[in-house]
Amino acid sequence: MTAVQRTDARRNRELLLAAxxxxxxxxGPEASLNDIARRAGVGPGTLYRHFPTRAxxxxxVLQERVDRLCARAEELAASRxxxxxxxxxxxxxxxxxxxxxxxxxxxxxxxPDAPGTDDxxxxxxxxxxAVLARAQRDGSARxxxxxxxxxxxxxxxxxxxxxxxxxxxxxxxxLLALVLDAARPPAPTATPTTEPAGRDGQH
Amino acid sequence: MTAVQRTDARRNRELLLAAxxxxxxxxGPEASLNDIARRAGVGPGTLYRHFPTRAxxxxxVLQERVDRLCARAEELAASRxxxxxxxxxxxxxxxxxxxxxxxxxxxxxxxPDAPGTDDxxxxxxxxxxAVLARAQRDGSARxxxxxxxxxxxxxxxxxxxxxxxxxxxxxxxxLLALVLDAARPPAPTATPTTEPAGRDGQH
DNA sequence: TACAATACGGAGCACTTCTCCGTTTGACTA
DNA sequence: TAGTCAAACGGAGAAGTGCTCCGTATTGTA
Numbered sequence: 001m002t003a004v005q006r007t008d009a010r011r012n013r014e015l016l017l018a019a020x021x022x023x024x025x026x027x028g029p030e031a032s033l034n035d036i037a038r039r040a041g042v043g044p045g046t047l048y049r050h051f052p053t054r055a056x057x058x059x060x061v062l063q064e065r066v067d068r069l070c071a072r073a074e075e076l077a078a079s080r081x082x083x084x085x086x087x088x089x090x091x092x093x094x095x096x097x098x099x100x101x102x103x104x105x106x107x108x109x110x111x112p113d114a115p116g117t118d119d120x121x122x123x124x125x126x127x128x129x130a131v132l133a134r135a136q137r138d139g140s141a142r143x144x145x146x147x148x149x150x151x152x153x154x155x156x157x158x159x160x161x162x163x164x165x166x167x168x169x170x171x172x173x174x175l176l177a178l179v180l181d182a183a184r185p186p187a188p189t190a191t192p193t194t195e196p197a198g199r200d201g202q203h
Numbered sequence: 204m205t206a207v208q209r210t211d212a213r214r215n216r217e218l219l220l221a222a223x224x225x226x227x228x229x230x231g232p233e234a235s236l237n238d239i240a241r242r243a244g245v246g247p248g249t250l251y252r253h254f255p256t257r258a259x260x261x262x263x264v265l266q267e268r269v270d271r272l273c274a275r276a277e278e279l280a281a282s283r284x285x286x287x288x289x290x291x292x293x294x295x296x297x298x299x300x301x302x303x304x305x306x307x308x309x310x311x312x313x314x315p316d317a318p319g320t321d322d323x324x325x326x327x328x329x330x331x332x333a334v335l336a337r338a339q340r341d342g343s344a345r346x347x348x349x350x351x352x353x354x355x356x357x358x359x360x361x362x363x364x365x366x367x368x369x370x371x372x373x374x375x376x377x378l379l380a381l382v383l384d385a386a387r388p389p390a391p392t393a394t395p396t397t398e399p400a401g402r403d404g405q406h
Numbered sequence: 407t408a409c410a411a412t413a414c415g416g417a418g419c420a421c422t423t424c425t426c427c428g429t430t431t432g433a434c435t436a
Numbered sequence: 437t438a439g440t441c442a443a444a445c446g447g448a449g450a451a452g453t454g455c456t457c458c459g460t461a462t463t464g465t466a
Contacts (some may be wrong), residue, residue: 044456
């Protein structure tokens with residue numbers, strides 16, 4: 001294997017990823033690859049050397065976004081009480097899924113199982129498990145809720161709200177509130193643990 | 204308005220739809236439109252006159268498939284006891300959703316809201332409502348279940364199982380059994396949230 | 407500094423989508 | 437039945453893709 005990558009190669013890779021990020025955001029996953037190369041200031045050949053297929057490029061972009069989402073989970077875990085961290089991260093998850101639904105779908109269409117697709121799922125599930133477990137330990141989430149179920153519920157929201165616009169946003173909020181409510185422990189009386197769910201931190 | 208369509212026009216439309224059906228089935232929603240025209244034995248111009256955009260063609264094919272799914276609902280309602288009709292139709296719904304996920308996704312990417320997309324949703328929901336209502340009247344489905352919720356649960360299964368292969372099929376079956384179990388009226392003696400397995404399919 | 411190895415870029419080919427317009431065909435009338 | 441004409445057809449072609457090939461330039465090393 002190549003011991004080290006030449007610095008120009010690494011730089012071009014970054015430029016391409018940034019350009020792809022931008023282009024996919026603007027034109028969806030069908031964005032012209034030639035155009036992406038042009039935006040990055042490189043030739044088509046360079047693009048194809050780094051990412052042999054559209055799926056590879058999509059996967060790389062998606063992976064970067066998933067990185068960000070998982071990083072967000074850790075960041076929230078460090079800075080907020082468990083219950084609020086869970087709520088905030090689920091909101092971020094829905095936003096992520098809604099934005100990247102197209103990318104993910106396109107990826108599945110291209111390669112049967114492009115490298116990294118599976119990895120993305122696993123990593124998101126791990127992040128969800130961590131955030132959830134913390135909230136469960138704290139008592140702000142019911143203990144019998146599995147990360148997989150929580151994910152499925154939340155991604156269901158994203159999948160069933162493909163449109164944009166205020167009314168759709170409102171619907172997403174409503175459904176998300178519903179899920180968060182369902183995730184709370186079913187305590188008939190107030191939960192005696194440290195922080196139930198009423199405290200607002202920064203925002 | 205279209206006074207009457209010429210018979211050759213109508214025939215070509217049918218040929219194109221059939222060819223599209225076939226081509227999308229083989230190559231996914233990115234199938235070459237030229238190729239579809241060729242399969243149908245017409246020129247590209249004819250294809251574009253009937254379906255000005257790829258989205259229009261996708262929508263037409265999708266609509267035809269939805270027609271079939273809804274017809275299936277009526278057919279089942281006429282020929283089976285309500286509980287079995289519901290189970291069988293949900294199975295058909297999952298199959299439909301899994302096959303057409305790509306089409307639907309592609310459609311959403313193309314036009315913001317292509318004509319017919321909305322209609323498909325509404326029609327499926329109506330069919331679900333009819334099948335469910337019948338099962339509820341009969342006592343084989345819990346009365347507090349809404350068609351929208353049932354649909355969401357069922358489509359969730361399809362969405363989260365994108366792969367093919369025996370293990371994935373088994374997973375789908377398992378999840379579907381779970382949903383069907385959840386749809387059953389809560390038996391006085393049964394425990395609600397454990398052991399999805401252990402039911403024989405026929406009741 | 408000289409030299410591989412590595413990476414670059416863009417001309418070019420095959421293949422799309424989509425349009426334009428001359429030709430054909432079906433339906434209607436007398 | 438023949439005549440008429442709007443409606444529909446088909447395919448050449450323009451414009452724009454994806455992807456490859458190979459001569460040239462750049463980088464890290466001796």
